[in-house]
Amino acid sequence: MATVSNVLHRTAPVSEETRRRVLEAIEELGYRQNEVARSLKRRATRTLGVVIPDALNPFHATVALQVERRAHRDGFAVLLAETENDPATESAQVRALVGRRVDGVIFPAVTAGSTIPSELLDRGVPVVVVSFEGRDPRLGTVHVDEPAAMEAVVDHLTGLGHQRIAFAHSGAHEESVDSRPAALAEALARRGLLPVPVKDGATAFCCTNDVIAMALIDRLECDGVCVPADVSVVGFDDIPMAAHRRIDLTTVHQPAEEMGQLAAEMLLSAIAAGGHAARRVIVPTQLVVRGSTGPVRRGG
Amino acid sequence: MATVSNVLHRTAPVSEETRRRVLEAIEELGYRQNEVARSLKRRATRTLGVVIPDALNPFHATVALQVERRAHRDGFAVLLAETENDPATESAQVRALVGRRVDGVIFPAVTAGSTIPSELLDRGVPVVVVSFEGRDPRLGTVHVDEPAAMEAVVDHLTGLGHQRIAFAHSGAHEESVDSRPAALAEALARRGLLPVPVKDGATAFCCTNDVIAMALIDRLECDGVCVPADVSVVGFDDIPMAAHRRIDLTTVHQPAEEMGQLAAEMLLSAIAAGGHAARRVIVPTQLVVRGSTGPVRRGG
DNA sequence: GCGATCGGTTGAAACGTTTCAACCTCCACC
């Protein structure tokens, strides 16, 4: 019945009497709109895809969470797709999202060298990527100024006397984190320094993210190396655990909540406007100095 | 065209020649099946809902992750719904899932006293809940033996000489965690003990989960109370961080991965069979003794 | 008092699939 569509969406005036009767019937029958029929007709699913490499990383989880909240407020649902940091899985997941006709997609991170976003963009699906800079101009991006962040990190470390600084990778191939070693190297170069290999007597480690940093601290201390007495460690993200007294990790704060919300907002307004989210937003980071960094050890 | 449906789903024989031509055309046009039309016709969406109170809790995140992986293997997608531990939001989210006609729903936890699952069950949607025991017989459940776990905890603590044991709640109203204080009280009662209020000179704390336990340790140590020298703390879940040397949390291990996979499997097979997932599975826990518990302090 | 407008209601087409029945051709069988 056309009338019930009208009462549900206020798309045309309907008399008070009819409205009441319709609502009554709905209540009585336990009727629930069939969103899939609606989606088919409207050619819009009010669904966002979130393609996440690893939901266990609190930074990614936070972004996903915020996206979900923001989306929910606008009546959008969120389809969660895990890639396990594997390009083949990522590709399969994106294909599945296309098949399900999501209205937009957010990538909190992307496997290295991925061409996935343009595949979506070509199909007219707006895409926002978080925490790295995409190349496609149709891409919306929310990211931080990594060179500036690394500059601050190096500033802090050299101020403590460190000269032998290494970058600690994760094994995963996320494009986002892959730009960090380069940013570090540049910041070092500006002071005439070179990054040292991990196993080569570094006195300080820059890590790809906080999870890696904590794992590193754990491993170092298992080997009897003290942090920060023997070596300093700095993370990236500032996940809640980093502030714990026992961890007390010096790290680069990324405003994960804001980034997630912002990404969702960009995507939703692009969808509403029927175009791409071609905007680049850079959010500020802040170096949070805690107890995992300290002055370089004499003769270290 | 009916034929292309046949070539895509092998639902009827089709000649090699036609098959080739169809696949060629699909490739050429970049055709992607419209899953929403398919869902409408089939009256099945191949979509699972995961209703999660708080994606930042690693236990929940892990369960959700495993469900996603398992579901993906069977061509199912996962709709993520966050409840923020708020019954109203939970209810809204469930309504949204019903509207989207998910084929099944998993609750890694539920707000206290929720009647949501039966609302779904009445509509014929199979539901599996994780980590607590539901009352509705149509509900599938995957949970641990909390009384036994608490028994082990109390055993451990009393073995160390603790008599004044308190339970540390989270503020959240998850039904799952709400059964733990009772389980603790029972285990204590069996030894003629009563739980003591938190602020009343307890020498050991049982926490609702590891996140709370870590926060508690943090707060205690800010106040100059040493763990485990002054008080002992035990968690629940055994999230990865609990094993970190600097945290070193004694806790009850729940096999989160297995629980997530199991829940997904139960749900998927119920969907395939067209019925409810009316099975109850209890998975074993294990007390992992680490450094956050120690002998009670003389005169403590 | 007549056409235009407005509030309200309704039938029907369309969205992109699946599936059923119909059909067509060819072959084997008795």
Next chain:
DNA sequence: GGTGGAGGTTGAAACGTTTCAACCGATCGC
């Protein structure tokens, strides 16, 4: 040589909405 399938193809109905156009009666401006 008709009968009965099997292999293969196709038209059309259905899934549950939205939306457009049509319609109907009443009010309004002139």
